[in-house]
Amino acid sequence: MNETATLTLNNKAYPLSVIVGTESEKAVDIRNLRNDTGYVTYDEGFGNTGSCQSAVTFIDGEAGILRYRGYPIEQLAEHSSFIETAYLIINGELPTSPQRKRFSQLLTENSPIHSSMEHLFEGFPSDAHPMAILSAMLNSLGSYYPHLATNDHQRDLETYEATSAVIISKVRTIAAYSYRASRGLPYIHPRRDLPYCENFLHMMFSTPYEPYIALPEVAQALNLFLLLHADHEQNCSTSTVRMVASSGANLFASTAAGVCALWGPLHGGANMAVIEMLKSIHAEGDDGTKFIEQAKLGKADKRLMGFGHRVYKHYDPRAKIIKESFYSALASLGIKDDPLLNIAMRLEEAALRDEYFLARKLYPNVDFYSGLIMRAIGIPENMFTVMFAIGRMPGWIANWKEVAANPKGRIYRPRQIYVGANLRDYVPPHRRKPG
Numbered sequence: 001m002n003e004t005a006t007l008t009l010n011n012k013a014y015p016l017s018v019i020v021g022t023e024s025e026k027a028v029d030i031r032n033l034r035n036d037t038g039y040v041t042y043d044e045g046f047g048n049t050g051s052c053q054s055a056v057t058f059i060d061g062e063a064g065i066l067r068y069r070g071y072p073i074e075q076l077a078e079h080s081s082f083i084e085t086a087y088l089i090i091n092g093e094l095p096t097s098p099q100r101k102r103f104s105q106l107l108t109e110n111s112p113i114h115s116s117m118e119h120l121f122e123g124f125p126s127d128a129h130p131m132a133i134l135s136a137m138l139n140s141l142g143s144y145y146p147h148l149a150t151n152d153h154q155r156d157l158e159t160y161e162a163t164s165a166v167i168i169s170k171v172r173t174i175a176a177y178s179y180r181a182s183r184g185l186p187y188i189h190p191r192r193d194l195p196y197c198e199n200f201l202h203m204m205f206s207t208p209y210e211p212y213i214a215l216p217e218v219a220q221a222l223n224l225f226l227l228l229h230a231d232h233e234q235n236c237s238t239s240t241v242r243m244v245a246s247s248g249a250n251l252f253a254s255t256a257a258g259v260c261a262l263w264g265p266l267h268g269g270a271n272m273a274v275i276e277m278l279k280s281i282h283a284e285g286d287d288g289t290k291f292i293e294q295a296k297l298g299k300a301d302k303r304l305m306g307f308g309h310r311v312y313k314h315y316d317p318r319a320k321i322i323k324e325s326f327y328s329a330l331a332s333l334g335i336k337d338d339p340l341l342n343i344a345m346r347l348e349e350a351a352l353r354d355e356y357f358l359a360r361k362l363y364p365n366v367d368f369y370s371g372l373i374m375r376a377i378g379i380p381e382n383m384f385t386v387m388f389a390i391g392r393m394p395g396w397i398a399n400w401k402e403v404a405a406n407p408k409g410r411i412y413r414p415r416q417i418y419v420g421a422n423l424r425d426y427v428p429p430h431r432r433k434p435g
């Protein structure tokens, strides 16, 4: 028998059906609640709200499980690459050899950007944040491909394969160019012979007179970083992408909005915030002990960055994987004694023993180590969140498609509980009193 729920309001019972997901997750279906009862639900921060049905990523935060399209993150991290995983997320299945080849070809063909776009970078002030540049450029990119950005979901879906390749490939070029622009360095064009991560590192660090050859361990660490960030179900930026997509907006505009949502320090900005926190602890001569005590006071500006997660109430599985690969990358790079790393390890050890963190189920999240990994491979700090955005692109693209392809899709439009002033009359300026 199908499970149902009953809501009683003013002594009247309303039966509500229950939706069960493929991993037995259950949700009370309230889609007709307002029509039937006049009430809405209140769930600030959406911690108890399923905003959609999605077939991309499954997370069990209590058990520390993360799967893309059914495949455990641990298996993908061990056997796959970022590009193969991107294909999986975007298209739903792992590619066959010809499909993989075609996808790589599309990425190679699409890696350069239009030369007039290079001039757009010059319009930004030299100290512009690369996330601001990335978001603006992604949206601008759509205007170079009007046939891929029609804002007619049917037509945009017909060109989905081409558009996703354009975005996955060019986001890396735009990211590297935004870094070069911010340093006043000449742009380095992509090379046809280099794989995805090596090509990105080449555009970041080569000079016109000396090519940058990435160590295999460095390219591998970057590959893993991107793969681990490729999707994470209905987080703030992905929900933003879906929200924007629900209005009919094209893939360029929707992913540009995702970049903006990712920028904040409570989301993608956390990897940079971790390094800033470690640096300030180091500068104050603290070994982490004082900082932990301050973090326990619960003040928002003294949080232990890289700790805690809305969904994981256990060790973030990505943090486990990235931590292991971090140590092997450090060994190959010959980095032995990094004071920030020492502080990070002490903080982690102390927090994992501390009653405050244990009681609130605050464990390291992926950002605790990803900032350190970026730093070790030479990525500048203000590019950390940009790296996260490159990694998250497949997830945003796949989520955009789910919205665009949903025949019953409606524009996202939450309700609110109004708590402002009641009806009052307009006051002319001379009769207004300082509030």
Ligand code: ACO
Pocket (backbone or CB within 6 Å): 265, 266, 267, 268, 270, 295, 296, 298, 299, 302, 303, 304, 305, 306, 307, 308, 309, 310, 311, 360, 362, 365, 366, 367
């Ligand atoms: N340090 C100290 N205390 C914390 C931390 C932290 N990092 N995170 C949460 N808490 C405390 C809160 O003060 C609160 O305590 P209280 O119950 O005594 O009031 C309790 O733990 C619950 O915290 P919430 O803010 O309600 O948790 P929420 O699920 O809303 O927030 C978040 C999750 C934003 C990730 C939070 O843990 C945080 O700010 N962490 C640091 C920033 C960070 O690492 N973000 C990256 C997230 S992962 C990602 O985007 C890839």
